[in-house]
Amino acid sequence: MARKLPAKDVVIIGLGWTGSILAYELAKTGLNVVAIERGPWRDTATDFPPAYAQDELRYAVRLDLFLRPEQQTLTFRNNASQTAMPIRSFSGFLPGNGVGGAGIHWNGQTWRFLPTDFQLRSHLEERYGKDALPADMTIQDWPVSYDELEPYYDRFEKLCGTSGKAGNIRGQKQAGGNPFEGWRSSEYPTPPLKQGLGATLFAEAARKTGHSPFPQPASNLSQAYVNPLGVKLGQCTYCGFCERFGCGNYAKASPQTCVLPALLRFPNFSAQTESEVTKINLDSTGKRATGVTYVDTSGEEWEQPADIVLMCAFSFFNVQLMLLSGIGKPYDPQTGQGVVGRNYAYQTTSSVSVILKDKILNPFIATGAHGMIIDDYNGDNFDHTGLGFVGGGYMGFGQTGARPIQTRPVPKGTPKWGAEWKKATAETYQRACSLATHASSYSYKDCYLDLDPTYKDRFGRPLLRMTFDFHDNELMMSAYLTDRLADIAKAMDPVEITASPRKGPYDSTIYQTTHNTGGTVMGADPATSVLNRYCQSWDVHNVFVPGGASVFPQNHGYNPTDTVGALAYWAADAIRTRYLKNPGPLV
Amino acid sequence: MRRPLTTAVLFFGLIGTAFAQDTQSFDRIERGRYLAVLGDCAGCHTAPGGAPFAGGLALQTPFGTLVAPNITPDPDTGIGNMTNGEFLTVMHEGRGHNGKRLYPAMPYPAYTKMTDDDVLAMRAYFATVAPVSNRVVSNQLPFPFNVRLAMAFWNGLNFTLGRYQPNPQKSAEWNRGAYIVEGPAHCGTCHTPKTFLGGDKNSVALTGATLQGWFAPDITNDPRKGIGGWSKDDLVQYLKTGTNKWTLASGPMAEAVTHSTSRMSDEDILAIATYLKDSGEGGASAKPEPVAASNNAMRAGAAIYKDSCAACHRDSGEGEIHLFPRLAGSALAQSDDPTTLARVVLHGTRAVATAGAPTAPAMPAFDWRLDDTQVAAVLTYIRNSWGNAAGSVSASSVASQRATLAKTP
Numbered sequence: 001m002a003r004k005l006p007a008k009d010v011v012i013i014g015l016g017w018t019g020s021i022l023a024y025e026l027a028k029t030g031l032n033v034v035a036i037e038r039g040p041w042r043d044t045a046t047d048f049p050p051a052y053a054q055d056e057l058r059y060a061v062r063l064d065l066f067l068r069p070e071q072q073t074l075t076f077r078n079n080a081s082q083t084a085m086p087i088r089s090f091s092g093f094l095p096g097n098g099v100g101g102a103g104i105h106w107n108g109q110t111w112r113f114l115p116t117d118f119q120l121r122s123h124l125e126e127r128y129g130k131d132a133l134p135a136d137m138t139i140q141d142w143p144v145s146y147d148e149l150e151p152y153y154d155r156f157e158k159l160c161g162t163s164g165k166a167g168n169i170r171g172q173k174q175a176g177g178n179p180f181e182g183w184r185s186s187e188y189p190t191p192p193l194k195q196g197l198g199a200t201l202f203a204e205a206a207r208k209t210g211h212s213p214f215p216q217p218a219s220n221l222s223q224a225y226v227n228p229l230g231v232k233l234g235q236c237t238y239c240g241f242c243e244r245f246g247c248g249n250y251a252k253a254s255p256q257t258c259v260l261p262a263l264l265r266f267p268n269f270s271a272q273t274e275s276e277v278t279k280i281n282l283d284s285t286g287k288r289a290t291g292v293t294y295v296d297t298s299g300e301e302w303e304q305p306a307d308i309v310l311m312c313a314f315s316f317f318n319v320q321l322m323l324l325s326g327i328g329k330p331y332d333p334q335t336g337q338g339v340v341g342r343n344y345a346y347q348t349t350s351s352v353s354v355i356l357k358d359k360i361l362n363p364f365i366a367t368g369a370h371g372m373i374i375d376d377y378n379g380d381n382f383d384h385t386g387l388g389f390v391g392g393g394y395m396g397f398g399q400t401g402a403r404p405i406q407t408r409p410v411p412k413g414t415p416k417w418g419a420e421w422k423k424a425t426a427e428t429y430q431r432a433c434s435l436a437t438h439a440s441s442y443s444y445k446d447c448y449l450d451l452d453p454t455y456k457d458r459f460g461r462p463l464l465r466m467t468f469d470f471h472d473n474e475l476m477m478s479a480y481l482t483d484r485l486a487d488i489a490k491a492m493d494p495v496e497i498t499a500s501p502r503k504g505p506y507d508s509t510i511y512q513t514t515h516n517t518g519g520t521v522m523g524a525d526p527a528t529s530v531l532n533r534y535c536q537s538w539d540v541h542n543v544f545v546p547g548g549a550s551v552f553p554q555n556h557g558y559n560p561t562d563t564v565g566a567l568a569y570w571a572a573d574a575i576r577t578r579y580l581k582n583p584g585p586l587v
Numbered sequence: 588m589r590r591p592l593t594t595a596v597l598f599f600g601l602i603g604t605a606f607a608q609d610t611q612s613f614d615r616i617e618r619g620r621y622l623a624v625l626g627d628c629a630g631c632h633t634a635p636g637g638a639p640f641a642g643g644l645a646l647q648t649p650f651g652t653l654v655a656p657n658i659t660p661d662p663d664t665g666i667g668n669m670t671n672g673e674f675l676t677v678m679h680e681g682r683g684h685n686g687k688r689l690y691p692a693m694p695y696p697a698y699t700k701m702t703d704d705d706v707l708a709m710r711a712y713f714a715t716v717a718p719v720s721n722r723v724v725s726n727q728l729p730f731p732f733n734v735r736l737a738m739a740f741w742n743g744l745n746f747t748l749g750r751y752q753p754n755p756q757k758s759a760e761w762n763r764g765a766y767i768v769e770g771p772a773h774c775g776t777c778h779t780p781k782t783f784l785g786g787d788k789n790s791v792a793l794t795g796a797t798l799q800g801w802f803a804p805d806i807t808n809d810p811r812k813g814i815g816g817w818s819k820d821d822l823v824q825y826l827k828t829g830t831n832k833w834t835l836a837s838g839p840m841a842e843a844v845t846h847s848t849s850r851m852s853d854e855d856i857l858a859i860a861t862y863l864k865d866s867g868e869g870g871a872s873a874k875p876e877p878v879a880a881s882n883n884a885m886r887a888g889a890a891i892y893k894d895s896c897a898a899c900h901r902d903s904g905e906g907e908i909h910l911f912p913r914l915a916g917s918a919l920a921q922s923d924d925p926t927t928l929a930r931v932v933l934h935g936t937r938a939v940a941t942a943g944a945p946t947a948p949a950m951p952a953f954d955w956r957l958d959d960t961q962v963a964a965v966l967t968y969i970r971n972s973w974g975n976a977a978g979s980v981s982a983s984s985v986a987s988q989r990a991t992l993a994k995t996p
Contacts, residue, residue, distance in 0.1 A: 045935060049951030050898045224907050232909045232946045237898045249898055250910060250948055261945040 002293050002301040008032045011292050011306035013277045013321065016101020017561065018547045018568040019312035020255035020263060021159075024229070025572035026308075027266040029580070034304060035269075036294050038071070038276045038313075039098030044256055048104075048246030056403045060244045065105050066090060067097040067314075072276070074316055074464040075452045076508045080333065084465045086455050092508035093516055094244070095314045099273060102314060102514065103254045103561075107243045107368025107400055108219035110162045110253075111558035112153050112566075114379040115146035115182040120442075120554065123380065124390055133390065134473055136445040138336075138343055139554045143524040143533035146182045149566050152573075154185050156565030157217075160253030161225035161233050164188035164217035178214045180375040193222045193236065193370050198361045198433040202397035203372035205491035211374040216398055217562075218369030219253035229262035240401030242368025252368070275302075278459055280309050280325035280543060289327075289543050295459065307583070308575070309543045311520075315550035319449045319519035320464040327540050328520075328530045331448050333467070339530045341450045343443035343518040344466065345555040348393065348474045348502050350482045352435040352489045355411060355496040359431045363402035371398035374488075377481050378557040379440070389476040393439025393557035395485045402429065409434070411496055435489055437481040441517075443554040444471055449519045470504040478502035515560050517552040520545045529553070532587040534574035535567060541585045546571030611711070619712025622705050625771040625855070626698070627847035631655035641665075641719035646692050647799050647995060649785065651728035653692045661718040674710045675703060680748060681738070688738035690726075691745070696787065697773035700751035700766065745786025757865075764862025767855055768793075772847065777803035777839060793866065795922060800991055801838045802926040804919050808864055811874055812918050822860040826851065828943035834912040834919065835948070838927070841939035849941045877976035878967055884979060888968025891961055895953065896969075904973040910948050915973035925966055925980045929988040932962050954992075959985040 009031035012019045019035050027033045042048075042065075058064045067073075067090065075084035096102040116123045119141045124133060133139070166187045167177025174187075192215035195203070203213040220236040227233065234250040242252055250257050263269055277294045281303065291305035311318045322340050323330055331342035373396035375381060384390055401407070409432035410424040452465040482501035489497045502512075522545075523529025526538040535551055537543040545551055547567030549560045578586050623629070632655045634643035642657035660667040666674070669684060676682045681695035689695060698706070726733055751770055753762045768774045780788045780796045795805035795812070805813040814822060817833060824831040826848040829841065836844045848856065878885055893902070900906045904915035914920045919927065930936070933954040940947035957965070959982040966985075970977035 043949075045937065045949030045951045049935075051895060051951050051953055051956055224910065226909075230943070230945050232907075232944075232948070234899065234907050234910050239898070248951070250946075261940060261947055265940070265942065265945055 002303040004303045004305065007291070007305040007307075008034045009306065010034070010308045010310060011036065011304050012310045012312050013292065014038070014101060014311070014313035014317070015099045015255065015271055015273075016096065016312060016314070017103040017255055017565055019101070019310070020103075020259040021156075021565065021568040022310050022312060022546050022572050022575075023269055024259055024263045024266075025569070025576060027263065027269040029576055030268065033266075033269045034306070035271045035312075036275050036277050036292065036304065037099050037271060037273045039067070039274065041271070041273045042098045042100050042104060042246065042256065044246065044248060044250060048248050050248035053245055053248035054239055054241040056241070056405045059241075060403060061405060063090065063094060063244065065096065065098070065244065065246060067095040070458075071097075072317065072457055074320075074466055075455050076466045076468075078467070078469040078505045079446060080467060084452055084455075084467070086463060087508060091511055093512070093514040095316065095514065099260070099271065100246075100255045104246045104256065105244050106254075106561055107559075108252050109369040109398075109559040110157060110160060110164070110217045110219045110562045111394075112182060112562050113146070113556045113558055114180070114381070116380050117556040118142040118144065118146050118149070120556075127380065128384060128390070132384075134444075134471070137471075137473065138443045138445055138528075140343075140521075140523060140528055142553060143522055143529070144570065149563075149570060150183065150185060152566040152569040153562060155569045156562060158189050159227050159229070159258050159565070160219040161189045161221050161227055161258075162217055162219045162253070163190040163193050163222040165192050165215055167214060176214060178373075178375050179212050180378065180381045188217065190222050190225050193218050193220065193238075193367060195372060196362060196365050196370070197359065198363060198399065199370070199372040199397040201356070201359075201492050202433075202435065202488070205488050206372070206374050206396070208491050209488050211376050211488065213372045213374050213396065216369050216371050216373045216396070218367060220247070220367040220369055221251050221253070227258055229259065231258055231261050233257050236367050238365045238367055238370070240364050240366035240403065243400045272296075276459075277321065278324075278461065280311075280321060280327060282326065282540060286326070287540055289540050307542060308579075311543065311545045312548060315516050315519060315548055316449065316464050316466075318545050318548055318550040320451070322520055322530070323451050323464075324461055327537055327543060330450060333446055333448055336445060339521070339526075339528065341448045341519050342528070342530075343521050343553055344447050344449045344468060345443045345517045345552065346441040346468065346506070347513045347515040347555055348391075348439040348441050348470065348478050349512050350437045350439075350478045350485075350502045351500050352482060352485045353409060353498045353500070354433050354435060354489050354492060354494045355409065355428060356431045356433070356492065357495050361430055361433055363399055363407070363430070363433060366399055366401040368400045369398070370400070372396055373398060377437075377484055387476070387480060389473045389480065391440035391442055391473065391477050391557065393437050393477075393481055395435065395437040395481060397433060397435055399434050412498060435485055437478065437485055438513075438557060438559070439474075439477055439481055440557045441474060441555045442471075443518060466508075469506045470502065475502060475504055515549065515555060517549040517555040517560060520548075520550040521553045522551040523553060532585070534578070534586045535571040536574070536579070536586050538585075542583065544571055544575065546575070615708050615711045616715055617712075618705075619708035619710065621852075622701075622709045622771055623712055624847055624850045625767055626709070626773070627843055628658070628709075629846045630842050631692075632658050638717065638719040638721070640713065640716055641721045642723040643721065645727075648690075648692055649798075650732040653690055654723050654725050654727060655692075656723045656725045657719065657721045658713055659716055659719045659721075660714050661720050664720050664722040665718060666713065667718060671707055671710055675706055678706045678709075681742065681746070688735045688742075690728075690735075690738065691741070691785065694773035694776045696746050697770055697776060699746075699748055700770035702750060705771070741784060741786070745782065745784060758861070760858045760861050761865060763855065764858035764860070765866075767859055768862055772859070774806065778806050793863075795924065797924055797926045799839060800926065800930055800988070800995060802919075802922060802924045803839070804922055804927075806863055807867055809918075812922055814863065814918065816916065816918065819857075819860045819864050822863060823856050826856045826859065827853075827941075829939035829941045830909045830944045832908045832913070833917060835909070835938035837931070837936040837938050837950075841937070844939045844941060849943070875976050875978065877971040878979055880971075882967075882979075884964040884967045885971060887961070888964035888966070889972075891957065891965040892968050895957070896965065904969070904975075909944055909946065914969050915975065917975070920969055921975050921977035923978070925970070925984065926988065928966050928969070929962060929980065929985050930992065932957070932966065933985070933989055934992055954989065959983075959989060
């Protein structure tokens with residue numbers, strides 16, 4: 001029997017990027033806000049100080065900052081004919097854990113989606129005809145436009161202090177920036193990071209082959225910065241330990257470095273850590289949430305009543321909690337009816353590894369978002385006529401470091417161990433680099449999330465089940481993009497290149513990315529979306545999923561965090577300026 | 588808190604009328620509240636997370652532990668039964684209920700400079716806070732220090748009774764600053780060197796002292812050891828926000844900033860800055876020769892610095908404003924007493940968070956990673972690089988700091 005706590009105005013499930021932004025924005029209005037976080041409190045100086053933050057074994061190999069499957073996991077299968085099995089060791093993707101969430105271990109790559117991405121289906125059908133899209137592809141337009149979201153992208157980038165070079169300021173093309181990007185209301189808050197030799201050589205080759213390279217936008221800061229909340233960030237040291245690591249230098253944007261110091265000053269905000277929300281409680285009508293139930297580390301069950309429930313967990317766990325709480329109609333892949341769990345999507349990545357002659361690249365001088373990129377083959381930036389696929393991605397030199405355990409490039413044919421391997425490692429390390437493509441993953445009728453019929457979590461609740469595989473559209477796209485990237489790599493005067501386009505089936509044991517999207521998608525039509533354009537549940541008006549990647553109707557050719565942050569501010573504004581005045585459905 | 592300076596100065600002349608005032612007037616209670624801020628009463632009398640002024644914060648003194656008493660109006664465990672006259676005696680003479688002698692952890696040697704009217708305004712304020720029943724055993728000193736009568740002897744040696752006397756040669760602002768520094772804010776309680784009996788060495792007032800495992804730095808205008816290199820604005824910013832372009836407050840000063848200086852009025856902060864920037868240069872000291880870069884400790888220290896410190900404090904020792912304290916040219920880095928330096932390297936510390944500077948960055952602990960010789964080497968390097976010059980730090984002094992820290996949580 002849960003013990004009932006005093007009511008709050010707002011309960012937030014998960015204290016990562018969206019949770020901390022929403023908490024700040026709503027605490028600022030005077031509301032009483034409590035955030036309930038499954039994992040521990042995390043603090044820069046005590047949890048990942050520079051004295052040991054760069055411990056590759058601890059953080060990158062043993063995955064210290066990530067969710068433990070013993071605490072919560074999901075099951076996986078490629079298609080409905082298989083039996084899904086539990087993921088007992090996260091490896092293909094890595095859900096974060098604890099205060100800060102994925103905002104701690106991310107690379108800092110801070111991309112906006114393209115304006116046409118927000119009208120994906122209507123744009124593609126208009127340009128290529130209705131028959132151009134596969135019948136089982138379930139992509140749809142976003143319920144918000146790029147123009148509507150632009151001010152919120154701007155706010156999130158200013159929160160982070162993102163370093164970069166604009167390519168389009170209010171419609172004016174800017175030399176040195178991304179010529180394909182949507183308009184920006186202002187230049188990046190801080191200038192681009194300095195580029196290393198590898199990125200410089202890639203940029204030269206890209207220019208030579210007729211492309212438009214630009215520095216990757218990074219929330220690993222090129223210089224110290226004070227954000228609009230008054231919080232100060234430091235300058236990146238290019239240590240090359242971002243991905244899977246916390247930043248000990250206050251240089252990578254995270255809830256810790258950007259929001260929490262200001263948030264914690266509000267006496268009307270509190271956080272309950274190491275407590276897992278097991279259910280969102282509904283009243284007898286099922287149309288209004290009364291709060292949440294959570295379990296602490298002692299196994300004690302608590303009921304936290306609240307007027308507004310914000311689902312700010314990692315994408316999978318928003319979907320699972322919605323299904324377990326009976327909010328929205330679960331998706332049925334047979335009929336295509338129902339919405340919760342629908343349109344799960346991922347990211348289609350590939351690589352081209354390059355070994356150069358006589359170069360000293362010092363690849364360890366790096367950041368998680370450090371390199372020269374081209375966007376010529378992203379989204380619908382290029383004509384897809386006759387290519388047999390839609391979608392695309394960015395590509396370039398974006399090596400996030402060259403950490404000693406996991407970065408051991410060797411020429412083809414080198415033995416996997418022994419003296420020859422050691423010799424090849426020593427000879428190759430300084431002149432090898434990895435180029436990558438990072439591309440879209442459109443949604444399909446048979447890619448979805450539901451509750452597993454067999455496996456249960458430690459509370460006896462069904463695990464979430466993922467059914468996902470790459471489709472021909474994505475594999476053809478990856479082959480095309482990887483070829484284009486290999487063409488540029490050839491212009492770098494390599495001694496060896498190895499192109500590895502993405503191949504099916506999807507393998508959940510090989511790390512590709514943690515950009516898991518969809519399942520609680522936002523849309524204009526309740527028949528094909530869980531949330532309306534303000535990230536509000538169509539069914540339970542005081543439940544919002546304010547911007548996590550689970551709201552994406554499909555995934556585009558960019559990293560999700562900038563859009564997640566923009567949507568968090570967009571949803572926060574809707575709650576502050578519309579919902580609080582007149583609680584009820586906003587659409 | 589915006590109070591015209593002229594009014595503040597006027598109070599010096601109002602002692603005679605103090606008793607005639609309405610103790611429940613809003614102005615008086617509000618002034619008392621503000622004086623309690625200036626005096627940082629909450630710093631000792633409010634335990635972390637505890638009820639305001641209900642006591643309970645243990646002070647580690649060189650003589651043993653003293654616990655700040657309950658000063659809420661609770662009649663049994665607080666000061667509800669204390670008369671105004673008794674309250675004046677406490678503040679001015681260090682004698683409590685029934686003439687019981689207080690220990691100077693209660694800074695009556697400073698509060699004695701406060702006007703009767705100010706003290707009674709504080710009294711009026713404390714009468715309005717929520718009474719809390721919390722019995723505190725203040726005197727936890729070992730024998731013989733627990734014999735309160737000994738304080739009669741101590742007072743004879745170390746205590747000068749008497750109100751602040753304005754210096755007519757100086758401006759009203761300077762006098763206001765002096766009154767706050769020497770009186771309610773009791774800066775010298777931490778920053779003035781102590782005799783072996785714990786009394787203030789007033790001839791070298793504010794030139795820095797070690798207490799509770801921290802070195803409270805020289806805050807005279809000495810250009811090398813003190814705040815001579817700081818502009819008045821630097822000092823104002825530091826007191827108001829806990830940070831300026833040189834450093835960030837942490838340790839006991841973080842508490843003083845949180846409870847007291849960040850809540851002072853702009854006029855009073857400016858007055859303090861005016862006074863401190865014009866309060867002499869302490870023991871004006873000749874700059875020593877820096878330890879040679881070829882010295883073994885310096886060479887080891889340079890390598891350790893590059894490895895463990897430079898990522899934040901930079902190769903140049905410049906740090907980052909409001910984030911990582913500047914070491915190049917830092918008076919604290921070059922202070923004669925390296926207690927604080929060894930402490931922050933061993934145990935780390937967190938900067939204060941204020942409304943004006945909410946970041947509260949922290950220095951991580953290195954005690955698990957650097958041995959005493961290595962800590963001594965890197966400190967010697969920091970103290971003798973980028974134009975800095977100060978004595979070498981010995982491994983034995985780091986060892987004793989490590990041992991002390993192990994004993995106190």
